[in-house]
Amino acid sequence: MTEDPLDRLRGAMKDGTPPASDAARDRALRIAAENFARHTQGSQAQVRPTPDRPTKAAGFWKGVRAMLNTLTPTRALVGTTALASIAVAAVLVRDIDPTRPAFAPSEFDASDSLLAEPAISPPAPQVVPPQARMSNAAPPVAAVSPIAESDMAGMPMPEGEQFPELTGAGLKITAEHPVSTFSIDVDTASYALLRSSLQGGYKLPADAIRIEEMLNYFDYAYPQPEGADALRPSVSVAPTPWNPDTRLLHVAITSAIPDGTRPPLDLVFLIDTSGSMDMPDKLPLLLRSFGLLLDRLDENDSVSIVTYAGSAGMALDPTPASERQTILAALGQLSAGGGTAGGAGLETAYAVAERMQRDGSETRVILATDGDFNLGLSDPARLEEYIAEKREGGVSLSVLGFGRGNINDAIMQSLAQNGNGFAAYIDTLSEARRVLVEDMTASLVTAASDVKVQIEFNPAQVSEYRLIGYETRALDRTDFADDRVDAGEVGAGHQVTAIYEITPRGSAAERARPLRYGEAAPVGTPSDELAYLSLRYKQPGETESKLIDMPILPDAADIPTRETEFAAAVAGFGLLLRGEDLPGWDWPEAEALARGAIGADPFGYRAELVRLIGLAGMIE
Structure with missing residues (x-):
């Protein structure tokens, strides 16, 4: 039988094909990868030209040809195949941010911005990059979140920002310092700065975290003043979420809601x-x-x-x-x-x-x-x-x-x-x-001026305490009754929240050891009172202050439980942001506590806090 010419050709090609070499293939892949990396390294719009890293496309291919000239026919075949594979893979897996906004210039125009219905400007249009078509041979790639944890961590704070150093009062031993005095604070700047920072992917320094301003950013269902009083204090004692051996004393001050009239x-x-x-x-x-x-x-x-x-x-x-x-x-x-x-x-x-x-x-x-x-x-x-x-x-x-x-x-x-x-x-x-x-x-509109709070703790019931926040508002004990000392103002309808973490006497959380020498510390009045609250304020235009006093009992519960839980979540969030170690209680616990206490939230501010806690945990 006459041999088919095609069969002879196939046999000749088979005999002329050299056997595959694993070592040669590995060397070719390594050389191709090194040349490819040298050309594409970095993300600059234009890299500095060097003899082995040309900036032109022609130079690139010149380098490829020089590389191939050093290879045997077998190595050249394997090398070009590997180079093509690497290039295709680079296109398939390149990092594309699907949420990168297009450039949108912003200019202020009085007729457009001020006279129009006030509204939040819509976000810039989203640029959706073209998607590479994938064949059935290429497995689908799992979607990546636009804001991954690696992208969130380590973002720097804007340069040039200055914050006052917070010198916290720290833990107080009741027998030595039974009285705590501070001026109220209704500012909210710290919380808004915190929100801006977390949404930008970075944390504020500890000195920028004023927990009282975080607490006072939110509205709470507090009891309202009655009669002629401009202010009403309320108190509750509740568990501490991050420490089962301490308690949280919540102090709330509410000013009267205006009846619709106000001064010019x-x-x-x-x-x-x-x-x-x-x-x-x-x-x-x-x-x-x-x-x-x-x-x-x-x-x-x-x-x-x-x-x-x-x-x-x-x-x-x-x-x-x-x-x-x-x-x-x-x-x-x-x-x-x-x-x-x-x-x-x-x-x-x-x-x-x-x-x-x-x-x-x-x-x-x-x-x-x-x-x-x-x-x-x-x-x-x-x-x-x-x-x-x-x-x-x-x-x-x-x-x-x-x-x-x-x-x-x-x-x-x-x-x-x-x-x-x-x-x-x-x-x-x-x-x-x-x-x-x-x-x-x-x-x-001012409802009360020079508002001061003083709490005397009973050493027989409370061995230690600390005021969470209000570091910049601390007053001397004698300042409380001195009407010449300036203090904070409360606007009409404003609310003020303060939280003490207290350690009951005999608790496992006591941190101060008894003194070995000297006179025994006073134990206070052996009563059931935890503390005694005094509130002093002036009516607008007056120079003499008014005084409100009330005892605080261990089972005080003037404030609804949901409100104390949400306030505790805010306070704990602030402590975590300051870098405080709360054993067994971290970002997930703070987020869960806040989420469970959202309650009525007509403007979504409490839900926003839950999201911010989650962001802070990602950044951390």
Whole structure:
């Protein structure tokens, strides 16, 4: 039978094909991978050219040809196949972020942003990268979360932000220090800064975590004042979630909810228009925020606008709030640029406010800034003295912080505390609505001033205690009864929350050993009382304080359980953020406790806390 020519050809090709070599294949793969890595290493738009790393496509292929010239025919075949496989794999598994927003420029326009219905700007459109078509031979790749734990960890805090050092009172031995005294605090800036940071993928330093401001960010179902009292204290004693051998003493103070009437408001908007404010989350957000506030003012109120940027200037003379278009037009003319003469701006604003003062009105300067005071009257001690003088003249000062990277929290807190006002940080239009619309009356109308709390613990019942938070609000024991000592203000409808962690006498949680020498420590009055609460405050316009006293019993339960559980979750969250070790209790436990105590949450603030705890756990 005649042999088929095709069979002869197949036999010749088979005989001429050299046998496969594992060692040769490994060497070819290694050389191909090294050349491929040298060319594609890094993520720069353009790498520095070197003799062995050309920047042009032609140079790349020149290098490939040079590599192949060193190989035998067998190695060349294996090497080119491996190189093609690596290139295909690189395309299939390249890191694509499906949620990366497209670039969306943001500019402030008065007619568009202020006059339109206030709303949160929609997110930038999502860019969906083209998906590589995968054959049946390629197994599907599991979807990856856009924010993986490795992406969240280690993000740096914005540079240039300053926070006052917190020197905590720490654990107190009741027999040695039975009395705790502090000024109330209704600020919420720390919580908003915390939220902004966690959503940006990084944690705040421990000194920036003011737990009292986290607690007071939320509303609680507290008992309301009755009769002529402007304030009402309430107490509850509940288990400590992170320590079965201690208890949490919850102290709540509530001011009366206004009946719909309020005094006229004389407001001076002191707006930082320095160059550092030229960012979408600073001056543009600030202007839209003030536009929201205007919706809550009426014909009995008046507004003026002072700016500072290198030098202070009048942007709007005192104008009735009913002339909304005039005020909006003045706001729309503002732009950022120049230095930051904060002192000059303050002096001008106070001078205008003093001219605007009327009998029976609330006169207040609202300072809106990114927190930087680098010119003018910027010495903290001098600022405190100056603002205290103006406070005595009846002009209050509140501070709104905007943007990140320039926050000087120490000065902002000093201004608000000495100005009988509040400090808030606004990072979104939703937060502006909360501060300036939902809580407008509480923020701008004072219900009680110089509010102080003093608790005397019974050493026979409580061996140790600590106040969670309020480090910057501590007072001396003798300051409580001294009406000359300034303290915090409570707005109409405001709530204040404070939590003590107490150690019952004989508890396994006692940390202080008895003294070996010296007189025996006093044991206090052998009664059932855990402590005695005293609350002192002044009515608006009065110089003499009023006093409310009440005993605290071990089974005190004035506050609903759900409210004490949620407050405990907030406090525990704050302690974890400060780096405190709570054995057996961590981010998952804090998240579960908060989730179980959400209750009525019409604006979603409590649900937001649950999400933030989860974010903090991922970052940690």
